[in-house]
Amino acid sequence: MKNNLPSRKKLNKTIAIIGGGGTGCALAWDLSLRGFSVLVFEKGELTSGTTGRHHGQIHSGARYAVGDKNIARECMEESILLRKLVPEAVEFNGGIFLALTDEEADYTDTFIEACHEAGIPAQEISIEKALQFEPLINPHCKRCVTVPDGTFDAFRVPLSFAAGARMLGAAFYSFHEVVQLDTVGNKIISLIVTTPEGKQQSFAADFVINAGGAWAKQIAALAKVHVPVTPAPGTMVAVKNRFTDKVISRLAPPGDGDIIVPQRELSIIGSTQRVTDNPEGLLPLPEEISFLLKRATELIPAFSNAPIHAAWSAARPLAGEGLTGSGRSLSRDFMIVDHSDAGITNFISLIGGKATILRAMAEKAADYASEKLGEQTYCETRTIVPPSWRNYYTYKD
Amino acid sequence: MINAIIIINNRRYTVECSESNTVLDVLESIRKEKKLSLHYRHSCHHGSCGTCGAIINCIEGLMCLTKISDLMHERKTTSGKDTVAPQYENGKLIINLEPLKKAAYIADIAVYPAQLFESIPETASYKRSIERANASQLEPDSSYDELYKQICSDAAQTQEPVPDKHVFMKNSLIRNKLELCIECGLCLSACPEEFRGPAGLAAIHTALAKNKPETSTYSNLLALAYAEDGIAQCKRHFACSRVCPQGVAPGRRIQELRAIDSKNSNT
Numbered sequence: 001m002k003n004n005l006p007s008r009k010k011l012n013k014t015i016a017i018i019g020g021g022g023t024g025c026a027l028a029w030d031l032s033l034r035g036f037s038v039l040v041f042e043k044g045e046l047t048s049g050t051t052g053r054h055h056g057q058i059h060s061g062a063r064y065a066v067g068d069k070n071i072a073r074e075c076m077e078e079s080i081l082l083r084k085l086v087p088e089a090v091e092f093n094g095g096i097f098l099a100l101t102d103e104e105a106d107y108t109d110t111f112i113e114a115c116h117e118a119g120i121p122a123q124e125i126s127i128e129k130a131l132q133f134e135p136l137i138n139p140h141c142k143r144c145v146t147v148p149d150g151t152f153d154a155f156r157v158p159l160s161f162a163a164g165a166r167m168l169g170a171a172f173y174s175f176h177e178v179v180q181l182d183t184v185g186n187k188i189i190s191l192i193v194t195t196p197e198g199k200q201q202s203f204a205a206d207f208v209i210n211a212g213g214a215w216a217k218q219i220a221a222l223a224k225v226h227v228p229v230t231p232a233p234g235t236m237v238a239v240k241n242r243f244t245d246k247v248i249s250r251l252a253p254p255g256d257g258d259i260i261v262p263q264r265e266l267s268i269i270g271s272t273q274r275v276t277d278n279p280e281g282l283l284p285l286p287e288e289i290s291f292l293l294k295r296a297t298e299l300i301p302a303f304s305n306a307p308i309h310a311a312w313s314a315a316r317p318l319a320g321e322g323l324t325g326s327g328r329s330l331s332r333d334f335m336i337v338d339h340s341d342a343g344i345t346n347f348i349s350l351i352g353g354k355a356t357i358l359r360a361m362a363e364k365a366a367d368y369a370s371e372k373l374g375e376q377t378y379c380e381t382r383t384i385v386p387p388s389w390r391n392y393y394t395y396k397d
Numbered sequence: 398m399i400n401a402i403i404i405i406n407n408r409r410y411t412v413e414c415s416e417s418n419t420v421l422d423v424l425e426s427i428r429k430e431k432k433l434s435l436h437y438r439h440s441c442h443h444g445s446c447g448t449c450g451a452i453i454n455c456i457e458g459l460m461c462l463t464k465i466s467d468l469m470h471e472r473k474t475t476s477g478k479d480t481v482a483p484q485y486e487n488g489k490l491i492i493n494l495e496p497l498k499k500a501a502y503i504a505d506i507a508v509y510p511a512q513l514f515e516s517i518p519e520t521a522s523y524k525r526s527i528e529r530a531n532a533s534q535l536e537p538d539s540s541y542d543e544l545y546k547q548i549c550s551d552a553a554q555t556q557e558p559v560p561d562k563h564v565f566m567k568n569s570l571i572r573n574k575l576e577l578c579i580e581c582g583l584c585l586s587a588c589p590e591e592f593r594g595p596a597g598l599a600a601i602h603t604a605l606a607k608n609k610p611e612t613s614t615y616s617n618l619l620a621l622a623y624a625e626d627g628i629a630q631c632k633r634h635f636a637c638s639r640v641c642p643q644g645v646a647p648g649r650r651i652q653e654l655r656a657i658d659s660k661n662s663n664t
């Protein structure tokens with residue numbers, strides 16, 4: 001693993017990224033390593049959208065193994081990579097899935113088999129052994145399976161990528177909202193942005209990538225094109241006690257309130273899922289909080305005795321549309337939408353996915369953008385270790 | 398329901414909110430309902446990222462953890478001596494928000510915390526590894542065997558060094574945690590002195606414990622603590638420890654660094 005940043009050959013092409021979440025930050029790092037000039041516009045602080053508020057689980061993919069082997073495999077690969085690339089922002093302690101009902105106990109074999117098919121080393125262990133590791137889990141569970149899940153810092157992982165991009169010359173404009181995309185013929189020629197002082201400023205770019213997550217539809221609409229994305233809010237509740245070091249999940253198909261993630265001195269239960277039009281300013285509903293606490297108690301009986309630390313909501317950027325209800329049927333996979341079909345040839349949107357696979361999403365989108373720009377480049381984010389997130393704020397242009 | 402007036406930068410926003418809302422919740426709803434541009438940093442909404450610090454009715458705090466109800470009774474100021482009483486205007490609670498100090502100003506209450514991050518040495522690791530109390534009873538489960546194989550085969554492809562198997566398996570029994578300090582800069586803002594500041598010195602204190610005294614990392618860290626802008630400038634106000642949302646107790650750590658200082662100079 002290399003962690004010096006050799007000087008890059010410059011390609012003399014500018015790519016503008018709209019959205020400074022995990023996806024935008026990882027893209028900025030990947031594209032900067034390839035030699036592109038990169039501009040990132042984020043309407044708030046970096047990761048103030050969905051990314052900063054996620055559950056913090058670095059997914060081994062076990063949760064998705066039965067439903068979608070490809071996503072599961074991708075999570076496994078990426079989680080190993082992230083642990084090497086940003087070790088300082090990952091608490092890797094593994095995870096345990098608990099079967100609490102007879103039905104869940106029956107599901108265990110299917111679950112383990114699916115994990116193995118996806119390359120995830122899931123392993124059944126005895127309840128005694130599970131309790132040795134994590135004495136506070138429900139002792140009445142029926143079966144236990146360990147998987148290589150972990151916890152990561154939702155803010156510091158993307159910021160490390162942003163720091164790397166910045167050191168390679170990428171310009172980050174936080175508190176700059178893109179309000180207009182000017183097109184001439186079949187191309188976006190400039191982005192009009194509101195500065196923190198409330199002025200409008202224009203930036204030129206050769207290529208534009210919409211990494212607006214749950215906001216991607218509104219951003220695409222600025223160029224009169226469409227992105228199929230459904231904002232699906234979920235709520236999480238943190239209590240003041242670290243009950244376990246491992247991530248504790250329910251051994252069942254993905255549902256609500258079935259994962260407890262430890263973070264520093266907290267334990268966090270999540271999540272719920274509904275669908276909405278506007279991802280802005282989401283607040284948790286009281287019934288979501290009581291539901292989550294009840295579910296958490298099933299996994300860790302002492303959970304709801306601990307004082308509540310915080311409750312919050314964020315919107316998943318689910319790729320797809322036309323949903324009502326919970327939206328759980330939509331895939332967690334990501335999607336590159338090329339707006340050429342709608343008449344704009346230098347504009348793509350990158351949506352969906354998960355924070356765990358942010359690097360892989362960026363790789364695919366950067367490959368795609370390079371090809372469209374007629375540049376032969378290759379991805380280096382698998383092996384080059386980005387600098388610390390602290391460098392994002394200490395770096396001087 | 399509470400009626401409140403949020404004051405930022407001489408702009409006033411009248412809102413209706415619940416006592417259990419956080420200050421951040423209220424700002425988020427102002428931005429959503431009133432479609433206003435309002436600049437503040439936020440990310441995790443649960444006291445983990447450290448971005449949402451502000452001076453809330455005269456006292457440094459995280460907006461995501463400060464509830465409206467917290468602002469409805471008398472609170473001790475950062476000096477520890479005085480108190481601030483809640484203020485009302487025509488029955489509406491006043492919530493005055495100011496940006497943190499010792500950070501570059503962007504707009505409203507958004508700042509750019511370069512000074513804070515410069516104060517934390519690069520060699521200060523953010524990870525803690527803790528041996529489990531019952532480590533001797535535990536053995537790594539075989540999923541780690543598989544994981545080890547996978548890591549080796551990845552490494553073979555990229556020609557990277559392979560971790561030692563024994564070390565890898567042993568590490569699987571250690572509890573990994575991130576450091577307590579969330580790098581929020583409340584302590585730096587509350588401290589009336591100008592120097593490296595509490596967060597940076599607390600980070601040095603934590604890092605010293607992770608490095609052996611004979612290493613150059615250790616002596617370089619200690620040199621930073623001794624330097625002109627180091628512990629000597631601390632006047633024991635303890636404002637830092639009063640505002641720290643994570644119980645890092647930077648004030649106490651600075652005193653502990655002084656103890657290392659005198660130990661070293663005695664020998």
Ligand SMILES: Cc1cc2nc3c(=O)[nH]c(=O)nc-3n(C[C@H](O)[C@H](O)[C@H](O)COP(=O)(O)OP(=O)(O)OC[C@H]3O[C@@H](n4cnc5c(N)ncnc54)[C@H](O)[C@@H]3O)c2cc1C
Pocket residue numbers: 018019020021022023024041042043044046047048049050051052053054055056057058059176177178179211212213214215219232233234235236270271272313314315316317351352353354355356357
């Ligand atoms: C409840 C919940 C729990 C989750 N838990 C996990 C988990 O444990 N593990 C995991 O891997 N994933 C998890 N996820 C998924 C993960 O959080 C998301 O997939 C990921 O964060 C999306 O990142 P993004 O960068 O695409 O979107 P965002 O982070 O939302 O980034 C988009 C950015 O665009 C900005 N923006 C919008 N409009 C404009 C504009 N006009 N101009 C400039 N900027 C603009 C927004 O402010 C925002 O910051 C969870 C998601 C939810 C909702």
Ligand code: SF4
Pocket residue numbers: 577578579580581582583584585595596599637640641642643644645646647
């Ligand atoms: S020591 Fe406490 S107040 Fe200071 S930056 Fe760290 S968490 Fe914040």
Ligand code: FES
Pocket residue numbers: 438439440441442443444445446447448449450459460461462
């Ligand atoms: S928003 Fe992360 S600490 Fe408040």
